[in-house]
Amino acid sequence: MAVKIALAGNPNCGKTTLFNALTGSHQFVGNWPGVTIEKKEGKLKGYSDVTITDLPGIYSLSPYTPEEVVARTYLLQERPDAILNLVDGTNMERNLYLTTQLMELGIPVVVAVNMMDIVEKRGDQIQIHELGRRLGCEVVEISALKEKGIGKAAAKVVEVARKKEASVLFPVFPEEIEQSIRQTQAHLGDAVPEEQRRFYAVKLLEKDEKIAEQIGKAADLCAEITTLEELYDDDVESIFANERYGYIASVMQACYRKGSRENITLSDRIDGVVTNRWLALPIFAVVMFLVYYISVTTVGTWATDWVNDGLFGESWSLAGLAQVPGIPAAMESGLAAIGCADWLAGLILDGIVAGVGAVLGFVPQMLVLFLFLAFLESCGYMARVAFIMDRLFRRFGLSGKSFIPMLIGTGCGVPGIMASRTIENDRDRKMTIIATTFIPCGAKLPIIALIAGALFQGAWWVSPSAYFAGIAAIVCSGILLKKTRMFAGEPAPFVMELPAYHLPTAAAVLRSMWERGWSFIKKAGTVILLSTIIIWFTTYFGWVDGQFRMLEEMEINHSILALIGNTFAWLFLPLGFGDWKSAVAVITGLVAKENVVGTFGILFGFAQVAEDGAEYWGTLAENMTAVSAYSFLIFNLLCAPCFAAMGAIRREMNHRGWFWFAIGYQSLLAYVTSLCIYQIGTWVMTGVFGIGTLAAFLLLIGFGYLLLRPYPEARPLRGRKRRGRKALAIR
Amino acid sequence: MRSLKEIGCGQTVTVKRLTGEGPVKRRIMDMGITKGVSVYVRRVAPLGDPVEVMVRGYELSLRKADAEMIEVESYEEV
Numbered sequence: 133m134a135v136k137i138a139l140a141g142n143p144n145c146g147k148t149t150l151f152n153a154l155t156g157s158h159q160f161v162g163n164w165p166g167v168t169i170e171k172k173e174g175k176l177k178g179y180s181d182v183t184i185t186d187l188p189g190i191y192s193l194s195p196y197t198p199e200e201v202v203a204r205t206y207l208l209q210e211r212p213d214a215i216l217n218l219v220d221g222t223n224m225e226r227n228l229y230l231t232t233q234l235m236e237l238g239i240p241v242v243v244a245v246n247m248m249d250i251v252e253k254r255g256d257q258i259q260i261h262e263l264g265r266r267l268g269c270e271v272v273e274i275s276a277l278k279e280k281g282i283g284k285a286a287a288k289v290v291e292v293a294r295k296k297e298a299s300v301l302f303p304v305f306p307e308e309i310e311q312s313i314r315q316t317q318a319h320l321g322d323a324v325p326e327e328q329r330r331f332y333a334v335k336l337l338e339k340d341e342k343i344a345e346q347i348g349k350a351a352d353l354c355a356e357i358t359t360l361e362e363l364y365d366d367d368v369e370s371i372f373a374n375e376r377y378g379y380i381a382s383v384m385q386a387c388y389r390k391g392s393r394e395n396i397t398l399s400d401r402i403d404g405v406v407t408n409r410w411l412a413l414p415i416f417a418v419v420m421f422l423v424y425y426i427s428v429t430t431v432g433t434w435a436t437d438w439v440n441d442g443l444f445g446e447s448w449s450l451a452g453l454a455q456v457p458g459i460p461a462a463m464e465s466g467l468a469a470i471g472c473a474d475w476l477a478g479l480i481l482d483g484i485v486a487g488v489g490a491v492l493g494f495v496p497q498m499l500v501l502f503l504f505l506a507f508l509e510s511c512g513y514m515a516r517v518a519f520i521m522d523r524l525f526r527r528f529g530l531s532g533k534s535f536i537p538m539l540i541g542t543g544c545g546v547p548g549i550m551a552s553r554t555i556e557n558d559r560d561r562k563m564t565i566i567a568t569t570f571i572p573c574g575a576k577l578p579i580i581a582l583i584a585g586a587l588f589q590g591a592w593w594v595s596p597s598a599y600f601a602g603i604a605a606i607v608c609s610g611i612l613l614k615k616t617r618m619f620a621g622e623p624a625p626f627v628m629e630l631p632a633y634h635l636p637t638a639a640a641v642l643r644s645m646w647e648r649g650w651s652f653i654k655k656a657g658t659v660i661l662l663s664t665i666i667i668w669f670t671t672y673f674g675w676v677d678g679q680f681r682m683l684e685e686m687e688i689n690h691s692i693l694a695l696i697g698n699t700f701a702w703l704f705l706p707l708g709f710g711d712w713k714s715a716v717a718v719i720t721g722l723v724a725k726e727n728v729v730g731t732f733g734i735l736f737g738f739a740q741v742a743e744d745g746a747e748y749w750g751t752l753a754e755n756m757t758a759v760s761a762y763s764f765l766i767f768n769l770l771c772a773p774c775f776a777a778m779g780a781i782r783r784e785m786n787h788r789g790w791f792w793f794a795i796g797y798q799s800l801l802a803y804v805t806s807l808c809i810y811q812i813g814t815w816v817m818t819g820v821f822g823i824g825t826l827a828a829f830l831l832l833i834g835f836g837y838l839l840l841r842p843y844p845e846a847r848p849l850r851g852r853k854r855r856g857r858k859a860l861a862i863r
Numbered sequence: 864m865r866s867l868k869e870i871g872c873g874q875t876v877t878v879k880r881l882t883g884e885g886p887v888k889r890r891i892m893d894m895g896i897t898k899g900v901s902v903y904v905r906r907v908a909p910l911g912d913p914v915e916v917m918v919r920g921y922e923l924s925l926r927k928a929d930a931e932m933i934e935v936e937s938y939e940e941v
Contacts, residue, residue, distance in 0.1 A: 191890075191893045191894060192889075192893035194886075194889050194890075194893060196886035196889055196890065197886075197890075222920075223919075223920060223921045224920075225895060225919040225920060226894065226895045226919050226920075226921060229893065229895065366880070366898075367884065369884075369888070369889055369892070370880075370881060370888075370892060370897070370898070373889075373892035373893065373897050374892075374897045374898050374899075377895060377897045377900070377919075403915075403922070407906060407908070407909075407915065408906075408909075409906065409907065409908075409909050410909070412908070412909040413909050515924075519908055519913060519915065519924045520908055520909055520910070521910075522908065522910075522912070522913055522926070523908065523910035523911060523912045523913070524910060526926075626913060626924070626925065626926050626929070627887070627890045627891050627894055627923065627924075627925045627929060628923070628924050628925070629894070629921065629922065629923055629924075630915060630922035630923065630924055631921075631922075632921075632922075
């Protein structure tokens with residue numbers, strides 16, 4: 133018979149390590165329905181019929197965070213046959229708090245006390261048998277990191293799951309509370325299965341709105357709640373939390389012996405330096421510099437350049453011994469040798485191979501970055517980053533951890549977006565994903581150089597102003613989005629554990645690196661490949677003298693792309709660059725931002741141009757004014773990023789709607805900003821105040837309003853609470 | 864009555880009660896800051912906020928704005 137087991141535990145208790153040890157490589161990664169939280173399932177090693185589901189790391193089964201809701205919905209509705217509850221032995225009190233709630237679900241629970249090696253090293257003692265007796269469930273000692281006791285834990289949980297006997301001992305509250313629970317259970321009647329009745333009763337007494345909604349016709353609990361609240365002179369949620377911790381304290385007293393060794397642990401000592409008031413910021417700067425220097429400036433770029441210019445370029449040298457032709461070159465000669473049709477060779481080389489190359493080109497750099505991030509996360513430093521940077525970033529609605537994606541984003545937005553994975557809070561993560569690509573990345577530098585050189589005689593301020601515009605866009609977007617309905621509401625609590633430092637194993641770090649890298653290749657890859665092929669087709673095909681055929685490189689003005697450019701050029705008219713050439717450059721910029729420079733080159737009749745397009749600076753200066761060029765620059769910096777970055781956004785949002793929202797928001801912001809720059813700039817330069825100028829000012833006022841209006845945050849919270857109370861009263 | 868926000872580094876206090884309501888309060892309680900527990904204020908972040916406290920044997924960081932919800936008294940007052 134197939135057996136389902138849920139793995140539950142606090143964050144940082146070693147759950148991922150245990151899950152990997154239990155399942156080996158038999159894992160399926162998916163998503164929990166309706167949220168962007170990763171769902172992992174796997175087959176238990178040695179038991180072909182046992183599936184383990186890794187629940188998100190949670191501290192409680194409260195209704196407030198998406199992780200908690202996902203976990204309890206799964207436990208209540210999917211009804212796994214048993215729960216394997218992982219508990220950090222070095223942090224038992226808080227970890228058992230979740231256990232007390234899991235035991236009420238009417239599902240058999242096996243508690244695995246993790247990190248026993250550290251507990252022993254500290255000289256502490258846990259009386260496992262007494263703990264099991266008190267909790268009324270099986271308890272095993274393990275060390276996930278050292279792979280000790282894992283087989284026993286697995287065997288135990290499978291045995292319990294097959295027996296299907298739920299724990300009958302749950303934390304027993306004082307008699308007054310038990311009485312209320314019994315009454316609520318009686319009210320519930322057959323609305324919920326018998327074994328779940330206690331859980332529902334407790335949640336209803338805690339005024340859990342999500343459960344109340346689910347039950348629908350709940351009994352009138354006001355009397356019970358008021359009695360309890362008056363008796364304890366506290367609100368019900370506090371009463372239950374207090375009593376749970378009280379119960380845990382009594383269990384701990386009976387089962388936990390603290391060693392005689394007074395421990396100022398290594399972790400405390402590290403923190404004394406790393407989060408020290410004076411040293412924290414310099415150390416943070418050094419760590420960030422190292423991450424950036426190695427993964428963006430040096431090793432990562434070497435690897436990426438090798439893939440782009442060697443493996444997917446002309447040729448690469450094999451340990452200095454021989455020149456090996458790159459994949460496109462090799463395929464080109466191969467295709468020529470078999471006499472392949474031009475269009476097919478074009479599709480394969482310029483479409484597919486170039487597309488695959490674009491995807492794979494990012495992979496080495498990303499793997500280097502992910503290696504760092506995995507290390508920083510699992511050793512515990514990432515939590516300190518949030519601690520150190522929180523004050524700065526929360527002012528504009530972002531998390532302290534948003535710093536890392538944005539820093540990486542100055543090199544390349546794709547790994548930058550992928551780095552947002554370290555942000556737990558869903559809303560902060562989405563905002564970071566949307567804002568990261570506003571920072572000019574390496575590929576946008578040639579556009580800046582082009583515009584600065586062609587129209588501003590290489591003025592020093594153009595490049596800093598581009599970065600300034602990027603930072604301003606991030607800050608404004610943070611504030612503006614935070615005030616919209618989508619991102620407002622319950623504020624994300626920053627009540628965060630600072631886990632003890634520990635050295636992660638190489639295997640765990642490499643595994644995390646590979647998982648993220650692979651998910652980029654799979655999910656982002658399809659988007660990138662598809663769009664590269666579409667752009668290739670529209671660039672190289674078109675009508676010449678009424679005949680549809682494949683085009684030469686210099687015939688781009690006959691291409692479908694040029695047609696599209698012509699059709700949509702008017703859209704850019706209010707921004708000052710309504711000619712089809714600019715429109716085409718914007719579109720090819722979506723493949724890779726540096727293409728803007730090359731495309732202009734081809735359109736102006738240069739087959740090959742320097743990176744900053746110096747050959748046609750004069751021509752461009754004739755085609756644009758300073759204001760329209762600057763508007764063009766800002767538009768390209770802020771609008772939808774390249775396809776690779778879009779693929780990354782698609783992967784990280786993991787939701788079609790959110791993906792389109794991100795792209796739409798970025799493009800809209802770019803459009804409005806460029807429009808204001810062009811219209812107001814033109815008015816300042818020429819003194820002509822037209823309809824466009826008026827529109828620009830109106831947009832500016834609207835933008836200012838969105839930015840300065842008050843936060844709607846405080847209201848929904850209290851409003852909801854009151855509504856909840858009333859709803860209960862009516863029932 | 865003082866709130867945890869006003870407690871300087873290096874002091875240990877006892878939690879008297881939590882004011883306010885909603886998710887943040889629940890989260891604070893879920894993390895182990897409940898009536899009667901002793902809290903040691905370890906340090907303040909370099910930019911002055913948040914604070915790091917030691918509670919129930921582990922390190923927890925919370926913002927000063929949230930720490931204001933926690934009413935405490937120092938050991939001497941008990």
